[in-house]
Amino acid sequence: MSVAAEVEAANANYAASFTKGDLQLPPQRKVAIVAYVARALGLEEGDAHVIRNAGGKATDALRSLIISQQLLGTREIIIVQHTDCGMLTFTDEDIRAKIRADLNQNTDHIAFLPFEQLDQSVSDDISLLKESPLILDVPITGYIYQVETGKIVRVANQ
Amino acid sequence: MSVAAEVEAANANYAASFTKGDLQLPPQRKVAIVAYVARALGLEEGDAHVIRNAGGKATDALRSLIISQQLLGTREIIIVQHTDCGMLTFTDEDIRAKIRADLNQNTDHIAFLPFEQLDQSVSDDISLLKESPLILDVPITGYIYQVETGKIVRVANQ
Numbered sequence: 195m196s197v198a199a200e201v202e203a204a205n206a207n208y209a210a211s212f213t214k215g216d217l218q219l220p221p222q223r224k225v226a227i228v229a230y231v232a233r234a235l236g237l238e239e240g241d242a243h244v245i246r247n248a249g250g251k252a253t254d255a256l257r258s259l260i261i262s263q264q265l266l267g268t269r270e271i272i273i274v275q276h277t278d279c280g281m282l283t284f285t286d287e288d289i290r291a292k293i294r295a296d297l298n299q300n301t302d303h304i305a306f307l308p309f310e311q312l313d314q315s316v317s318d319d320i321s322l323l324k325e326s327p328l329i330l331d332v333p334i335t336g337y338i339y340q341v342e343t344g345k346i347v348r349v350a351n352q
Numbered sequence: 353m354s355v356a357a358e359v360e361a362a363n364a365n366y367a368a369s370f371t372k373g374d375l376q377l378p379p380q381r382k383v384a385i386v387a388y389v390a391r392a393l394g395l396e397e398g399d400a401h402v403i404r405n406a407g408g409k410a411t412d413a414l415r416s417l418i419i420s421q422q423l424l425g426t427r428e429i430i431i432v433q434h435t436d437c438g439m440l441t442f443t444d445e446d447i448r449a450k451i452r453a454d455l456n457q458n459t460d461h462i463a464f465l466p467f468e469q470l471d472q473s474v475s476d477d478i479s480l481l482k483e484s485p486l487i488l489d490v491p492i493t494g495y496i497y498q499v500e501t502g503k504i505v506r507v508a509n510q
Contacts, residue, residue, distance in 0.1 A: 196428060196491050196493075197381050197382075197383040197400070197428050197430065198428065198430055198491065198493035200394070201393045201394060201395070201430060201504070202504065202506070203394075204393060204394020204395070205392055205393060205394060205502075205503065205504045206503075207394070208391075208392050208393075208394060208502055209392075209501055209502040209503040209504075212501060212502030212503075223355050224355075225355040233366075234363055234366050234367075235359045235362060235363060235366075236358070236359060236361075236362020236363060236365070236366060237359070237362070242355070243406075244404055245404055245405055245406070246402055246403055246404040246405075247403055247404075247405065247413070247415070247416045248401075248403070248415060248416035248419040248420065254415060254416070255405070256462075257405070257406065257412060257462055257463075257464060257465065258405045258406035258412070260447075260451070260459070260462070260464070261406040261438070261439075261447070261464060262406065264447055264450055264451060264454075265438055265441070265442060265447065266438060270354060270355050270356065272355065272356055272359060280419070280423055280424060281419075283423070284423060289418075289419070289422055289423065292422055293418070293422060293486065296422075297485060297486065297488075299485050299486055301418070301486065304414075304415055304418070305415075306415060306418070306419060307415065327455060327457050328451065328455065328457055328459065330455075333354050333356060335354075335356035343367055343370060344363075344366055344367040344370030345363065345364075345367040345370075346359070346360065346363045346367075348360070
């Protein structure tokens with residue numbers, strides 16, 4: 195059975211006990227989160243605008259963050275990346291060579307955004323957003339989620 | 353109190369009762385989901401590689417989807433967009449004019465990916481992935497999540 199069929203069955207159960215809340219379009223806590231994990235942050239559905247991508251990279255979330263601020267009114271950004279992340283295990287050259295070998299396609303035009311150091315990756319992402327003229331001057335905080343302990347550890351950024 | 357401070361407090365509670373599971377790096381169900389909602393799909397943390405962005409657009413998830421297939425081994429894609437979506441409420445021209453007025457910045461180089469019809473948006477995203485030489489030939493299913501009922505409705509794609 196495909197996962198799609200399972201998802202349809204699970205959703206039928208979910209919808210059967212669904213009670214329409216008052217979820218409003220703008221995230222109630224006015225925060226945008228670029229993250230791998232959400233449950234560990236104690237936020238409920240509708241509290242935050244959650245953006246997830248491979249690595250939790252702000253560089254690949256710029257379109258969503260601008261929309262979040264301009265149209266959904268979020269006024270804080272939290273970045274969460276995590277230990278044991280797949281993005282620590284390869285380079286652009288590695289994945290491009292694999293795609294060339296497997297699919298015979300060139301992907302030199304895609305920056306896959308792997309990184310070697312988690313702290314540096316989070317700090318770089320904070321800096322990029324702070325310096326972007328397209329992002330409002332709002333609080334930006336970065337964390338590393340430790341998959342071994344469930345804890346988030348704040349990353350310093352000057 | 354900033355949301356970051358609240359998140360830190362909530363995470364301290366979360367981590368205090370954290371028991372290390374055997375979450376492995378590759379998603380166990382080998383599925384990548386481009387979605388706005390995850391809870392309504394009955395999937396647990398670690399089952400799927402969840403990608404979230406403004407609109408749930410596959411066009412803005414291509415980097416993550418390629419990594420998901422090439423490095424995390426996912427072999428199915430599910431796209432979920434939702435009713436009452438903010439992306440139905442503006443055009444590229446609207447948001448570019450707002451950013452010009454508020455921040456005096458030009459964003460003609462950014463495609464914000466709004467859409468007028470949900471069905472068309474999901475179907476277009478499925479087509480784009482099916483036709484991309486960078487995406488493996490795997491099952492791709494698209495749904496619209498109805499925020500009024502909690503139900504997902506499958507979108508036809510020929």
